[in-house]
Amino acid sequence: MRRMTTENKLSWIRLAAVLVPVMFSVPLVLGFFGAAHPLFDSFAHFRMHLAVLMAVSAIPALILGLWREGLMAMVLALTALGTVLVPSPAPSAEAETAQPEYKLMQLNLRYDNRHQADVLRLIAQEAPDVITLQEVSTAWRPKLKAIEARYPYNLYCPNRSHIGGVAILSRRPFALGTTPQCVDSLIGLARVDFGGRSAVITAIHLDWPWPYGQASNVETIKPYFERLQGPMIIAGDFNATGWSQTLKTITEVSKTSSAEGLRPSWLVNGTFAHAARWVGLPIDHILVSDRIVQTRVETLQPVGSDHLPLLLRFSISGVDDNGGPDQQTVLRQGNHIF
Structure with a gap:
């Protein structure tokens, strides 16, 4: 037995x-x-x-x-x-001479972040040219207003809920004749003047995947990405990994690609943020068009959010795919976002 x-x-x-x-x-x-x-x-x-x-x-x-x-x-x-x-392919060498380098910082602030001063110190330390933010809640607005002297060009999209909306803060002016806009509080769009060449900067924050509204979000924003022209950077909290159908759809319609490889960036809450770079989900991304060149992305230190900050270093190519001057990058009066 x-x-x-x-x-x-x-x-x-x-x-x-x-x-x-x-x-x-x-x-x-x-x-x-x-x-x-x-x-x-x-x-x-x-x-x-x-x-x-x-x-x-x-x-x-x-x-x-x-x-x-x-x-x-x-x-x-x-x-x-x-x-x-699978490692990302190395960026191809540019035929043209070296272009000026700019910096973009991407961060989901977390609406109830108790370490707001750490975020502001990081911004002061890195001094990015442009900042894309998510979860810009009511509690965050007074703090961000304090740095508007350094970032006088800004776009705040309406709050979708208590967690806040997306925002773009820029030290560089918006392109002459253009008007920044928000799309259903999912994305903020602004064409920024980088020393005579313009690039569309997009801050994005999608809902969680099914059974939440992420698939519906993608259908809403697809027509806008299909119409955008010229150099473009899409940065934000996609709530989607780089190998998901969501990212595949967005990169296809916007004609962009990821500026970085596997980069875990989110883990539960800020308490475990230091572990996020090892075991977290890679749901924060920076996508760039082919005229955004010489790109380098680094993950910055935690600043109280459940997301890690990303810093993109980039240049803007003045040559189109055929080797001639790229007319989309030259600022002209009446040069609207679309």
Whole structure:
């Protein structure tokens, strides 16, 4: 009887060693079909974490001698992990002479951040030319007003809720004849004059994935990105990973690409912000068009938010794809955003 009981326990353990990796494999595989339904795209955001969990859960199967099942689970997990860890291609060398370098800082402030002074100190330390912000709540407005002397050109979009809206702060003037605008409080758009060449700066904050409204958000903003012309930078809290269908759709319609590789930036709350760069979700992104060149992105120190700040260093090319002067980058009166 005891032997039978022992054999039953071993059978259950072996069954669990097979079923647990299978359990992780279901959402992992479905995440590759984000174009079919937003639910599957929600799974995709956790692809990196699901792949690691699946690989770890396959170890007991290997220990118990279930080599075929264990190795199949391990191969699937590592293959999925490879799709998010592939290094970004190195930027191509520019044929033209070196252009002036500018800086853009991207940060989701967190609406109830208790360390507002740390944010302002970081801005003063880095002195970016342009800042894109999210969760600019009512509590943040007096603090940001204090730096408007240094950033006199600004766009504040209406609050969507108590967490606030998006904003663009700039030391450089908005392009002559243009009017910054907000789109459903999802994105703020401003064409900024960078020493005679203009670039569209976009601050973006999307809802969470399905069952929340992220897919609907993308449909709302797609027509605007399809119409925008010239050099462009889209920075913000996308609430979506770089390998998600959401990012794929936005990069396709805006004709942009990521200025950085895998860069975990969010983790629960500010208490764990230092760990975010290792185990967090990479949901804060900076996308650039092909005329934004010589780009470098770095992750800055935590400043009380559950998101880490990003700093983009960039230049603006004055040559179009055919090698001639890019007329879209030259400022002219009446040069509107669209």
